Each structure stands twice: as C-alpha cells, then as structure tokens.
Amino acid sequence: MATSPQIVSGEYKFGFHDEVEYLEQTKRGLTRETVEEISRIKDEPKWMLDFRLRAYEHFLSRPMPTWGGDLLQIDLDKIVYYRKPSEGEEKSWDDVPEKIKKTFERLGIPEAERKFLSGVGAQYDSEVVYHSVREELSKIGVVFMGTDQGLKEYPELFRKYFATVVPPEDNKFAALNSAVWSGGSFVYVPKGVEVPLPLQAYFRINAENTGQFERTLIIVDEGAKVHYIEGCTAPIYTTDALHAAVVEVIALPGSKVRYTTIQNWSNDVYNLVTKRAHAHAHSTVEWIDANTGSRLTMKYPSIYLRGEGATAEVISVAVAGKGQHQDTGAKAIHLAPNTRSRIISKSISKDGGRTTYRGQLKVVPGATGVVASVRCDALLLDEGSRSDTYPYIDIQEDDTTMTHEATVGKISQDQVFYLMSRGLTENEATNLVVQGFLEVFTKELPMEYAIEFNRLVKLEMEGSLG
Amino acid sequence: MTAAEGARTTKVAGVARTTGAAATSSTAASRQGPLDLTLSFVDEDTVRSTAGAASDPDWLLADRLAGLRAFEALPIETNQLYTTYVDLRNARLAETRPRLGPSGPAAKIATAAKLLPEGAAGYAEIGDDRVTALVLAPEARDAGVVLDTLAGLGARDPEWLRRLLEGGCTLPENDKLAQLNRALWTNGLVLHVPDGVRLERPVVLRWSIGSPGSAVLSRSVISVGEDAEVSVVEEQVASAGSIGADPSGPQSFFAGTTEVRLGPGSTLSFAGLQDFAISQVAFQHRSAVLERGASIRWALAHLGARIIRSRIDNTLEGDGSSVEQAEIVFGSSDQLFDLTSYTRHLGRDTTGNLLSKAALADRSRAYMKGLATIDKPAHGTDSFLGEFAMLLSKQARSVAIPSLEIDQPDCRRVAHASSVGPIDETQLFYLESRGIDPDDARKFIVLGYLEPVVARVPLQGAQDRLRELLEAKWDARTGARPASVAVA
Numbered sequence: 001m002a003t004s005p006q007i008v009s010g011e012y013k014f015g016f017h018d019e020v021e022y023l024e025q026t027k028r029g030l031t032r033e034t035v036e037e038i039s040r041i042k043d044e045p046k047w048m049l050d051f052r053l054r055a056y057e058h059f060l061s062r063p064m065p066t067w068g069g070d071l072l073q074i075d076l077d078k079i080v081y082y083r084k085p086s087e088g089e090e091k092s093w094d095d096v097p098e099k100i101k102k103t104f105e106r107l108g109i110p111e112a113e114r115k116f117l118s119g120v121g122a123q124y125d126s127e128v129v130y131h132s133v134r135e136e137l138s139k140i141g142v143v144f145m146g147t148d149q150g151l152k153e154y155p156e157l158f159r160k161y162f163a164t165v166v167p168p169e170d171n172k173f174a175a176l177n178s179a180v181w182s183g184g185s186f187v188y189v190p191k192g193v194e195v196p197l198p199l200q201a202y203f204r205i206n207a208e209n210t211g212q213f214e215r216t217l218i219i220v221d222e223g224a225k226v227h228y229i230e231g232c233t234a235p236i237y238t239t240d241a242l243h244a245a246v247v248e249v250i251a252l253p254g255s256k257v258r259y260t261t262i263q264n265w266s267n268d269v270y271n272l273v274t275k276r277a278h279a280h281a282h283s284t285v286e287w288i289d290a291n292t293g294s295r296l297t298m299k300y301p302s303i304y305l306r307g308e309g310a311t312a313e314v315i316s317v318a319v320a321g322k323g324q325h326q327d328t329g330a331k332a333i334h335l336a337p338n339t340r341s342r343i344i345s346k347s348i349s350k351d352g353g354r355t356t357y358r359g360q361l362k363v364v365p366g367a368t369g370v371v372a373s374v375r376c377d378a379l380l381l382d383e384g385s386r387s388d389t390y391p392y393i394d395i396q397e398d399d400t401t402m403t404h405e406a407t408v409g410k411i412s413q414d415q416v417f418y419l420m421s422r423g424l425t426e427n428e429a430t431n432l433v434v435q436g437f438l439e440v441f442t443k444e445l446p447m448e449y450a451i452e453f454n455r456l457v458k459l460e461m462e463g464s465l466g
Numbered sequence: 467m468t469a470a471e472g473a474r475t476t477k478v479a480g481v482a483r484t485t486g487a488a489a490t491s492s493t494a495a496s497r498q499g500p501l502d503l504t505l506s507f508v509d510e511d512t513v514r515s516t517a518g519a520a521s522d523p524d525w526l527l528a529d530r531l532a533g534l535r536a537f538e539a540l541p542i543e544t545n546q547l548y549t550t551y552v553d554l555r556n557a558r559l560a561e562t563r564p565r566l567g568p569s570g571p572a573a574k575i576a577t578a579a580k581l582l583p584e585g586a587a588g589y590a591e592i593g594d595d596r597v598t599a600l601v602l603a604p605e606a607r608d609a610g611v612v613l614d615t616l617a618g619l620g621a622r623d624p625e626w627l628r629r630l631l632e633g634g635c636t637l638p639e640n641d642k643l644a645q646l647n648r649a650l651w652t653n654g655l656v657l658h659v660p661d662g663v664r665l666e667r668p669v670v671l672r673w674s675i676g677s678p679g680s681a682v683l684s685r686s687v688i689s690v691g692e693d694a695e696v697s698v699v700e701e702q703v704a705s706a707g708s709i710g711a712d713p714s715g716p717q718s719f720f721a722g723t724t725e726v727r728l729g730p731g732s733t734l735s736f737a738g739l740q741d742f743a744i745s746q747v748a749f750q751h752r753s754a755v756l757e758r759g760a761s762i763r764w765a766l767a768h769l770g771a772r773i774i775r776s777r778i779d780n781t782l783e784g785d786g787s788s789v790e791q792a793e794i795v796f797g798s799s800d801q802l803f804d805l806t807s808y809t810r811h812l813g814r815d816t817t818g819n820l821l822s823k824a825a826l827a828d829r830s831r832a833y834m835k836g837l838a839t840i841d842k843p844a845h846g847t848d849s850f851l852g853e854f855a856m857l858l859s860k861q862a863r864s865v866a867i868p869s870l871e872i873d874q875p876d877c878r879r880v881a882h883a884s885s886v887g888p889i890d891e892t893q894l895f896y897l898e899s900r901g902i903d904p905d906d907a908r909k910f911i912v913l914g915y916l917e918p919v920v921a922r923v924p925l926q927g928a929q930d931r932l933r934e935l936l937e938a939k940w941d942a943r944t945g946a947r948p949a950s951v952a953v954a
Contacts, residue, residue, distance in 0.1 A: 066546065067546045067547075365860065365861065378872070380872060380874075380875030381875065382875065383842070383874070383875065383876075384842075384873075385875065386871070386872060386873050387870070387872045388869070388870060388871045388872065389868075389869055389870040389882070390547055390867065390869045391866075391867065391868065391869070391884070392865070392867050393853075393864075393865065393866040393867065393884055393886065394863070394864075394865045395855065395857065395863065395864045395865075395866075395886040396862075396863040396864075397857070397860065398857035398858065398859055398860055398862060398888045399888055400857070400886055400887060400888070401886075401887045402884075402885055402886040402887065403883075403884070403885045404866070404868070404882075404883060404884035404885065405881070405882075405883045405884075406868070406870065406881060406882045406883070407879075407880065407881045408870060408872050408877070408880040408881070409875070409877065409879075409880065410875040410876065410877070
C-alpha cells in the first residue's frame with residue numbers, strides 16, 4: 001500500500017529532545033564498578049548494594065533470550081546505566097529546572113496536573129525530578145513517591161516487599177534492572193483507603209543512548225483501592241535506546257488495583273519490561289496495557305492469583321507499524337481455588353509491522369473452581385505485515401473452566417463500504433472500524449486518555465492509508 | 467479381543483500405580499533430564515551394519531549417514547515454543563536394540579489372500595523384526611497399486627526407491643527423531659496408487675510390535691497419483707509378547723515415519739489406531755505434501771504406550787489443497803501424549819481444519835501443540851485449529867498451545883480455539899434425569915466427546931474395534947467406579 005507524500009509515516013510525533021546538563025552519570029557500559037557507583041551515589045544501605053551485585057552476577061551468567069524479538073542489535077556497552085539530572089527530589093513545581101519543565105510543558109503535564117492528577121511522578125531520565133502528592137492523599141496516608149525516596153523513607157515496608165514479586169533471577173532483563181535500577185514510583189495505599197483519583201507518572205527517556213531502568217513497587221493494603229496510570233513518550237534518537245523496567249504490584253486481601261499503561265516510546269527504543277502482580281485473597285488486579293511505540297517491545301503483564309477468590313484481568317492492545325515488533329501478551333497463573341482470570345488481546349499490524357501474542361494460562365493442582373478465558377484478535381492491514389499467536393494453556397486441575405479463542409483477519413470491507421455509503425471517506429471509515437476494534441480497551445481508559453489514545457491510533461493509522 | 471484388552475489394561479492400570487515408588491528406589495533409574503534420550507545403539511557402526519545387512523546401495527548408506535549426522539547435531543526439540551513441554555523422563559531405552567530379522571528364504575513374507583481382512587483392498591503386517599505379510603486384492607493389483615516393502619521395491623526398481631528416499635525427502639530436516647529413522651530404518655512399506663485409480667476399499671496396515679527390549683525403526687511412503695483416491699487404516703497394537711508387560715520392566719521402542727505425497731486432485735483418508743502396550747515408547751512422524759486440489763483426512767486415535775511423541779507436518783503447496791485432521795487421546799495411568807502438528811499454507815485458497823481432543827484420566831498428561839503458518843503467497847486461506855481437553859481426574863494435566871503465524875492478511879478465516887474443563891455437569895444431569903446410571907452417563911459423554919475420530923475410521927471392523935477399545939479403557943481406568951457401584 002503506497003503512502004501518500006503529505007503524510008509522514010513512521011516519524012515520531014512527539015520526538016523532540018532538549019539539551020540537558022547532567023550533573024552526574026556513570027561511564028558507558030556495565031561493570032561491577034558501575035553497579036557499586038550507582039549504589040554509592042544514591043547512598044544506599046548495604047543490603048541494596050548486595051542485591052544489586054547479586055543481580056549483576058546473574059545478569060552476566062544468563063544467556064540472552066533467543067525467543068521473541070531480535071535482541072542482537074542492542075549494544076549493552078554503549079549504554080549509560082545511570083545519570084542524575086538534578087539534585088534530589090523536588091517538592092514543588094517552581095524548583096524543577098527550567099529545561100526539564102519546558103519538556104513537560106510540551107507534554108501538557110502542568111495543566112493536566114491541576115485538573116486531573118492526584119500526584120505527579122515525572123521521571124526525567126534516571127531520576128525522579130519532580131514529584132508532588134496532593135495534600136489530601138498525604139492526609140489519608142497514601143504514599144506516592146520516587147522509588148529511591150521510598151527506600152530511604154520507608155525502609156522496612158520497602159524491604160518487606162521489594163523483589164518479592166520479580167526476583168532478579170526471573171529473567172535476564174529483570175536481572176539487569178535489579179542491578180542498575182533507578183527511579184520509578186513507590187506507592188503504598190493503607191488499609192481500606194480508596195484513592196479517589198488516578199495516580200499518574202510520566203516517564204521520559206532523554207539523551208542519546210540512555211538506559212532507563214525504572215523500578216516501580218506498588219503495595220495496596222487490605223480493602224484498599226487504587227488506579228495507577230503510566231504513559232510514556234520519548235524523544236527521537238539516532239541510535240538504539242533500551243528501556244528495561246520492572247513493575248511489582250502487591251494486592252493484599254480484598255484490595256483492588258488497576259494499572260494502566262500507554263506505551264509510546266519512539267521507534268528506536270527496545271522496551272523489555274517485566275510487570276507482575278501478586279493477587280491475594282479476594283483482591284482484583286487489572287492490567288490495562290497499550291503498546292504503540294518502540295522498535296521492539298517484549299512485555300507480558302502477569303498476575304499470580306495466590307489467594308482464594310482473587311480476580312485478574314488483562315486488556316492489552318498492540319499496534320505495530322513499519323520496523324516495529326510488538327511481542328506482547330499476558331500471563332495468569334492460578335495458584336488458589338475459585339480464582340478467575342480474563343485476558344483480552346487486540347493487535348493491529350500494518351506497514352510491515354509485526355505483532356505477537358504470547359500468553360500463558362496455568363492452573364496448578366488444587367486450584368479448584370477456576371474460571372479463565374483468553375481472547376485474542378488480530379487485524380492485518382496490508383501485505384507484508386505479520387501476526388503471530390502463541391498461547392500456552394497448562395491446566396493441571398480438572399475442576400477448571402477454560403476457554404480460549406483467537407481470530408486473525410483484515411478489515412471488513414463490508415463495514416468500510418457501509419460507512420462510506422453514509423458519506424465518510426475511506427480513511428475515516430477505516431479509522432472508525434479500527435477504533436471499534438479497539439473499543440474494548442479504550443472504554444477502560446479515563447476520558448482524557450481515551451481521547452488521546454484515539455488520536456494516537458488515528459495518527460498511526462494515517463501513515464498506512466492514502 | 468475385548469476381554470483380553472480389558473484384562474490387559476486393568477493390569478496395566480493396577481501396576482502403574484506403583485511405578486512412582488519403584489522408580490525412586492531403583493538404582494537403574496538414574497537421574498534423567500526431561501530432554502535426555504537414552505538410546506545406546508545410535509552410532510556409525512550400527513548404521514553401517516544395518517545398511518550392510520540390507521545390502522543397501524552406496525547412495526542409501528550415504529543418506530543414512532547424513533541422517534545420523536543430523537541426529538547427532540539436533541536437539542530433541544528445535545522449536546523454542548515447545549521445549550519446556552518435552553518430557554522423556556519415563557523413557558528408559560538404554561537397553562533397547564534393533565532386531566534384524568532373518569534374511570534369505572527364512573524371511574518369506576506371507577501373501578495368502580485369506581489374510582486379507584474383510585472389506586479391505588490390501589493388507590500389510592509388520593512385526594518386531596520385519597514385514598510378515600503383504601496382500602493385495604485382485605482389483606487393486608490389476609489397477610497397478612503397489613504395496614511392498616522398501617527392500618522389495620529397491621530390488622524391483624532401484625531408481626524409484628532412490629527418488630522416494632534420497633535426501634531425507636519429506637522428513638522434517640530439523641527433527642532429531644525423524645532423522646534417526648532416516649539413519650537406522652530397518653523395515654518399511656511403500657503404498658503407491660497410480661494416476662486415476664480410485665480404491666473403494668481401504669488398505670490395512672497392521673503393526674504388531676513391542677517385545678521387551680526391542681527397537682523398531684521404520685520408514686514408510688504413501689504416494690497417491692493424480693486424481694487417485696485411497697483410504698488407509700493403520701492399526702498399531704501390542705505384539706503377543708508385550709501384552710500385560712510390567713510397566714516398570716524393560717521398555718520397547720518404536721520410531722516410525724510415514725511420508726505422504728498427494729498428486730493433483732488426489733485424496734487420502736488415513737485412520738490411525740494406536741493401542742501399544744504400556745511398556746512402549748513411540749515416536750511417530752507423519753508428513754504430507756499436497757499438490758493442487760489434493761486433500762488429506764487424518765483421523766488418529768492415541769490410546770496406548772507410556773510415552774507417545776507424535777508430529778504431523780502438512781504442507782499445502784498446491785492451490786486449493788486441503789487438510790482435515792482429527793486427533794483424539796484417551797489417557798490413563800501415567801501415560802504421556804506429546805502431540806505436535808505443523809500445517810503450512812503455501813498455495814492459494816487452501817483449507818486447514820485441525821482438531822485435537824483429549825480425555826485424560828488418572829495421572830495422564832497431554833501436550834497438544836499446533837502451529838498453523840500462513841505464508842505470503844497463501845491468499846484465501848481458511849484455517850482453523852482447535853485443541854480441547856476433558857480432565858477426568860485431579861491429577862490429569864493438559865497443555866494446549868494452538869499457535870498461528872500469519873504473513874498474509876487476505877484470508878477467508880483464521881482462527882483457533884481451545885477449552886479445558888471437567889465433564890459438563892449439565893450434560894450429566896440431563897442423562898441422569900433420563901434414568902441413566904451416573905457412571906454410564908459419564909462414559910457416554912466421554913465416548914461421545916471422542917466420537918469425531920471414531921466416525922472417521924473408514925473400515926467398519928476397525929471402527930467397531932476402536933469403540934470397543936475406548937470402552938474397555940474407560941472401564942479399566944484406575945479408580946473408575948465408586949465403591950458403591952462396584953459392589954452393586
């Protein structure tokens with residue numbers, strides 16, 4: 001399908017980047033000294049240094065995964081593993097350095113903050129530079145701060161849960177993150193507290209060849225409720241960038257957690273993320289996950305259903321355009337009786353892009369009364385694009401009800417024709433059909449995000465039409 | 467037959483319960499990784515002596531050696547999607563050895579017409595060491611149908627044999643176990659149906675193998691000419707010596723490949739019934755290459771053996787070619803069924819309809835791994851892949867991996883589906899409300915669930931036998947009847 005000249009296909013729409021003076025950064029490449037230096041700069045307790053070094057050793061001994069996407073282009077020696085853009089945490093917006101502020105203004109954060117946000121954890125490169133928690137959240141005891149700050153201010157709570165969901169030995173990139181992590185959000189919601197507004201964190205990668213290794217830890221105590229939103233945009237680079245994050249969620253009994261991601265890294269970023277939640281008795285964990293950016297994303301949000309009556313839901317969307325590979329999916333591991341999971345995956349491949357659904361559904365012996373469903377739908381918009389589906393369904397308990405369905409197809413010409421007969425152009429009609437295809441995802445988003453996401457999809461789609 | 471089968475499976479199920487304990491206390495059962503294959507006879511000497519005993523021509527020896535090198539180089543599972551679901555820990559094959567049957571006049575193959583099963587157009591029988599019978603009905607022989615051993619074909623038409631086998635032909639290059647057969651096959655059959663010949667009655671191939679310590683490696687070829695049509699019933703049963711074998715005793719090993727080529731517009735219906743003894747470990751490869759408008763129907767039932775590792779490759783090369791594949795598993799004791807199927811759509815307007823169903827009792831396990839690949843030229847593909855399991859006990863386990871790789875968006879339909887669950891309580895309730903005893907009701911539901919394959923078996927006698935086997939296996943499975951019913 002030819003691309004019309006007036007539409008710039010594949011160019012990153014938010015791809016600006018500012019020159020920032022970095023105050024402190026490590027040398028390129030990863031050595032034991034780099035790891036020690038990061039820990040020293042951060043003035044961390046001994047146990048964290050030991051943890052980093054253990055992870056570093058594991059990272060070295062672990063081979064590069066050969067499945068999924070092509071990881072051979074990542075040059076780990078070229079990456080700066082830590083840089084610190086400004087001194088410490090900023091309490092108020094006025095203290096944020098001007099250049100960084102300007103970047104956020106382009107993203108529309110300050111306006112959004114007063115209207116919608118209950119707190120902003122804005123990550124500029126490897127450090128949380130601006131962070132505010134609204135007064136009423138502090139009053140009800142909600143902790144929402146940078147992960148480094150969390151380690152300092154809540155050492156016991158932090159140590160009790162940190163790396164209990166994703167140990168460094170889980171996979172090579174979790175080990176890498178564990179060795180060099182910096183930034184991310186630390187959230188604690190006390191017993192019975194319902195956070196009335198979504199907590200939001202904006203992440204950005206800036207500067208060429210910067211690795212971004214944020215680490216997020218969310219602990220939701222019994223009966224509490226929270227919605228965390230993460231959205232990513234990044235400036236465009238000439239060489240490859242790596243984003244290897246770890247997100248750990250602990251949903252204690254009776255709690256409810258929703259974690260929403262809109263991933264829109266520029267098309268040169270390798271996005272290799274481990275996201276996992278432990279769902280205890282009668283808790284609910286929901287991953288709402290969209291991936292439109294990056295060169296390669298390998299991300300499979302997981303939920304370990306550890307307590308009786310826990311519920312898991314994953315709704316994920318992937319859009320892969322030219323040169324992109326979205327290798328995404330979901331995992332639901334049923335470890336306790338009467339747990340439920342629902343996985344819905346929607347993917348769109350266009351302009352030679354590739355989407356892969358890779359999922360796991362597991363029911364262990366003794367987890368009786370499990371009800372699980374997996375649904376994957378893929379749209380292939382043109383010749384040369386590709387869609388793969390690899391679901392793993394491992395059931396070891398007879399008292400299980402599991403259904404899985406998957407379809408792959410192209411856009412229904414009947415629907416496009418019908419809409420065109422009502423006066424829409426082909427582009428508009430196709431857009432509408434795609435938006436309908438993704439609606440199961442979009443309707444789960446807060447309104448302003450839904451609008452932004454639809455706009456994003458429309459921009460992505462325009463590149464392929466013409 | 468029914469009584470004998472019933473007695474056998476009862477004993478098997480009874481003994482199987484003790485194997486876990488036996489394995490841990492036995493010194494012979496050393497720690498073995500799930501991917502370890504403990505064959506001791508696979509080496510160049512064995513390949514050379516096998517070729518020597520069969521008086522192979524030079525090209526064939528070279529081909530065997532190429533197979534051996536591939537075997538040595540390849541891992542047991544090359545597909546990373548599936549490696550974590552390979553488990554050969556219960557295969558204790560170090561003691562097994564291929565047996566070379568008598569040669570010369572002693573190796574006489576029976577050809578008496580009375581051996582032909584009722585309703586069949588051809589019959590072949592294979593034992594632990596050699597092919598023992600080959601019979602063709604007059605109408606098949608007159609039409610030019612060939613049913614022979616590979617050795618027999620080689621004696622008659624060496625160039626034809628070479629065309630059929632050389633270069634590993636349609637055996638998957640990346641499969642260690644298929645390459646094992648290429649290196650070390652000792653017996654094998656060829657069935658050829660000439661252009662335009664339509665056989666109404668099926669050809670029956672009966673394998674009767676499994677003597678303790680035996681290793682049987684075979685390679686077979688079925689070629690169906692343009693617009694020809696044939697159906698094949700393959701029965702694989704335990705030889706007299708292995709019925710009632712002790713599951714913790716010596717095992718026997720079977721590796722078999724069947725390569726099918728289908729000419730333009732031809733049709734093959736292939737029904738396979740496998741009911742080996744519990745001491746059997748069996749690796750099977752079946753591959754089919756389809757030309758324009760050809761179609762193949764697989765109906766495969768897996769009942770026996772301790773470990774079954776089966777792989778099917780369907781290559782839909784010709785425009786409008788189609789495959790319909792139905793596989794059923796009925797597992798009990800600690801049987802392991804590891805089933806893989808690859809379907810590759812290359813031509814235009816091809817159709818793939820693949821269905822796997824497993825009913826799993828006791829501690830049995832089934833891995834159902836399927837991959838449908840739709841290549842760029844394959845416009846207008848219709849592909850469906852379904853993998854379903856019914857778990858009949860707490861310890862049973864089912865793994866389903868129905869995968870798709872799609873490079874061509876212009877498809878009629880691409881979908882897959884999978885479900886796992888226990889027996890449907892509403893169906894049970896319905897049958898019980900009609901006055902049917904609960905265990906009978908369960909039996910009807912399970913047998914009905916597996917019926918799609920049974921109904922596809924083209925020969926009435928074989929179809930009846932499969933039903934009997936399924937029923938006997940149901941009755942014999944461990945802990946089948948609640949005590950109260952058993953007393954009554």
